[in-house]
Amino acid sequence: MFGHPRSLFVLFFAEMWERFSFYGMKALLILYMVNYLVWNQEHASSVMAWYAGLVYCTPLLGGILADKVFGARWAVVIGGVLMAIGHFLLAFEPMPCFFAGLGFLIAGCGLLKPNISTQVGSMYLPDDTRRDSAFTIFYMGINLGAFIGPLVCDWLRSRYGFHYGFAAAGVGMVVGLIVYLLGMKSVMVRVAMVATGKDDGAVRPSTATPSANVPPRVRIDRIIVLLVIFLFVIVFWTAFEQAANVMTIWADKHTNLHIFRTSEPEAVIGAETAISQAPASWRDLEIGAGQLQCVNPFFVITLAALFAWFWIWLDKRRKQPSTPVKMTLGMLGMTLAYGVMLLAAQRENQPSSAPLADLPGNVDLSQYGSTRLHHDPRSGTLRMNGVLTDLDWLRLLAESAPKSYRENVDELVSQAQRQADRPGAAEAWKTHITLSSDSPDPVPVGPLPDTVTWNATERTLTTTAAIPERDRLRLLAAAAQPTFRDAVTAIYRQSSLHRVTVLWLVLFYFVCTLGELCLSPVGLSLVTKLAPPKHVGLMMGLWFLMTGGVANFVAHKIGGGWGTMTPTAYFLIFGAVAAVAALLMIPLVGLLRRMMHGVQ
Numbered sequence: 142m143f144g145h146p147r148s149l150f151v152l153f154f155a156e157m158w159e160r161f162s163f164y165g166m167k168a169l170l171i172l173y174m175v176n177y178l179v180w181n182q183e184h185a186s187s188v189m190a191w192y193a194g195l196v197y198c199t200p201l202l203g204g205i206l207a208d209k210v211f212g213a214r215w216a217v218v219i220g221g222v223l224m225a226i227g228h229f230l231l232a233f234e235p236m237p238c239f240f241a242g243l244g245f246l247i248a249g250c251g252l253l254k255p256n257i258s259t260q261v262g263s264m265y266l267p268d269d270t271r272r273d274s275a276f277t278i279f280y281m282g283i284n285l286g287a288f289i290g291p292l293v294c295d296w297l298r299s300r301y302g303f304h305y306g307f308a309a310a311g312v313g314m315v316v317g318l319i320v321y322l323l324g325m326k327s328v329m330v331r332v333a334m335v336a337t338g339k340d341d342g343a344v345r346p347s348t349a350t351p352s353a354n355v356p357p358r359v360r361i362d363r364i365i366v367l368l369v370i371f372l373f374v375i376v377f378w379t380a381f382e383q384a385a386n387v388m389t390i391w392a393d394k395h396t397n398l399h400i401f402r403t404s405e406p407e408a409v410i411g412a413e414t415a416i417s418q419a420p421a422s423w424r425d426l427e428i429g430a431g432q433l434q435c436v437n438p439f440f441v442i443t444l445a446a447l448f449a450w451f452w453i454w455l456d457k458r459r460k461q462p463s464t465p466v467k468m469t470l471g472m473l474g475m476t477l478a479y480g481v482m483l484l485a486a487q488r489e490n491q492p493s494s495a496p497l498a499d500l501p502g503n504v505d506l507s508q509y510g511s512t513r514l515h516h517d518p519r520s521g522t523l524r525m526n527g528v529l530t531d532l533d534w535l536r537l538l539a540e541s542a543p544k545s546y547r548e549n550v551d552e553l554v555s556q557a558q559r560q561a562d563r564p565g566a567a568e569a570w571k572t573h574i575t576l577s578s579d580s581p582d583p584v585p586v587g588p589l590p591d592t593v594t595w596n597a598t599e600r601t602l603t604t605t606a607a608i609p610e611r612d613r614l615r616l617l618a619a620a621a622q623p624t625f626r627d628a629v630t631a632i633y634r635q636s637s638l639h640r641v642t643v644l645w646l647v648l649f650y651f652v653c654t655l656g657e658l659c660l661s662p663v664g665l666s667l668v669t670k671l672a673p674p675k676h677v678g679l680m681m682g683l684w685f686l687m688t689g690g691v692a693n694f695v696a697h698k699i700g701g702g703w704g705t706m707t708p709t710a711y712f713l714i715f716g717a718v719a720a721v722a723a724l725l726m727i728p729l730v731g732l733l734r735r736m737m738h739g740v741q
Contacts, residue, residue: 148331151324153282158317165290166310168431179610186701197689199251213256220253221318228311255681262669277449280662284438295431362736363671371687376722378692386700393430394530397640406634440654472723474656479716485645486708495631497523509533534633539617546580546620561607573603583619
């Protein structure tokens with residue numbers, strides 16, 4: 142098929158469904174922690190850092206286990222089963238299920254990811270010029286799953302809730318496992334044929350010495366090349382992986398997700414968590430923040446075949462650039478992508494203001510609005526540049542609530558949690574608290590939580606269920622100091638008009654993709670060509686450890702700082718670092734090419 146063995150397409154479809162599940166869940170994860178669990182950015186990013194870092198660190202162990210214990214095919218099967226269990230655990234509400242699900246996903250991905258990629262390289266002789274093309278086709282399968290997964294899972298999230306989206310990811314993993322099991326025999330036959338030196342496809346002899354017969358010095362040089370390239374690729378993926386964290390938050394909080402109409406002022410507290418309804422007309426059509434994660438794989442799908450053809454076309458004319466040159470182009474692409482986000486941030490950084498004579502003494506504005514919210518006591522004005530997010534609005538109002546009222550609400554929350562945790566809690570129950578004499582009556586700026594009622598005569602708050610963090614904030618916001626509440630609400634509504642068009646993110650992902658296609662698939666191919674044959678699984682695991690584990694951990698740890706500086710400053714940091722990495726790599730290209738000793 143297309144000049145490649147049919148077994149390549151068994152791996153293509155198996156990996157497509159596995160990536161459907163992986164990226165479908167990944168598109169929801171930061172939104173789930175920030176919007177549903179209402180964790181702050183630092184806490185949510187820390188969980189993302191450890192999860193994403195370990196997901197890509199465990200392939201090192203998975204490669205070793207495949208080489209020494211399971212073999213590549215059974216490592217893939219066991220990993221797929223563990224990942225399916227992990228996704229389905231996320232579909233349940235209790236927090237132990239959430240963390241256990243992440244643990245199963247980490248272990249499963251460690252076994253599956255390096256070993257299915259290694260099997261692609263095992264289906265081609267060392268000097269087969271189709272290897273780069275095969276990895277690009279395989280990479281297109283990865284991105285087909287990554288395209289469909291966020292579309293489906295985030296659609297289910299917006300219509301029915303987060304846990305339905307997580308369940309859909311589990312179904313995708315099961316389908317991928319079935320595809321692999323049905324085609325596993327044909328893959329093993331092809332691998333065995335290549336291992337004995339046989340091939341049914343035309344190859345062009347290479348000037349490189351076969352990896353099995355190279356002298357020790359050449360092997361060392363090639364490993365050094367891999368390690369140097371790993372360091373630069375860490376920078377690329379650290380910048381790229383902001384997509385799963387900060388860029389998703391930017392889409393959710395700072396982007397107009399309506400495709401055919403401009404932003405409108407935000408309405409009431411709670412509207413941002415309501416289950417979306419079908420659009421009444423084409424003008425109401427809206428894309429989900431998680432669904433924007435499909436833009437990058439869409440561009441990979443549409444451009445991957447073109448890049449695969451282009452490398453072969455250049456190779457026939459002896460003009461194909463070396464892998465270090467391609468990776469330098471990738472770094473330059475990432476630099477330009479963050480240039481796009483700098484322009485978007487400047488467009489979003491528009492002013493809003495509201496009258497406010499005095500600031501409540503217990504409120505610290507520096508913690509909100511990405512350091513862009515300020516009070517000018519001389520003019521009696523509250524000012525904001527850019528968008529004040531819904532959660533900053535809610536937390537600001539909650540912070541201004543009087544101490545006595547906060548203590549009353551926290552006691553109600555504690556009582557409700559004890560009731561929910563007691564034996565027999567499945568039966569109907571309710572608990573209430575009477576506000577102290579110095580607590581103000583709550584005046585909600587939006588509807589109270591469905592399970593909470595306020596009795597103005599008796600001054601009691603009653604709940605019939607545990608009170609999650611977002612509802613606790615809504616109860617506290619109901620007692621915000623009135624003039625402060627009016628000013629912050631005015632800023633919130635005005636600033637929502639400064640949400641920028643979704644086309645900025647589309648352009649960002651387009652430029653990122655150009656860089657990615659110059660760097661990632663050829664990097665995977667290079668590992669299989671430069672690594673010693675007996676340690677391909679180990680080196681592929683090391684590739685994921687460095688370019689995935691380290692890069693993801695650093696990316697999300699840095700993501701925890703989102704909101705502590707302006708968006709312009711945040712994006713400028715990544716653009717500058719990518720530019721410096723590209724400039725440093727340019728003079729190393731010639732040296733690295735010589736140290737590859739003929740490998741193209």
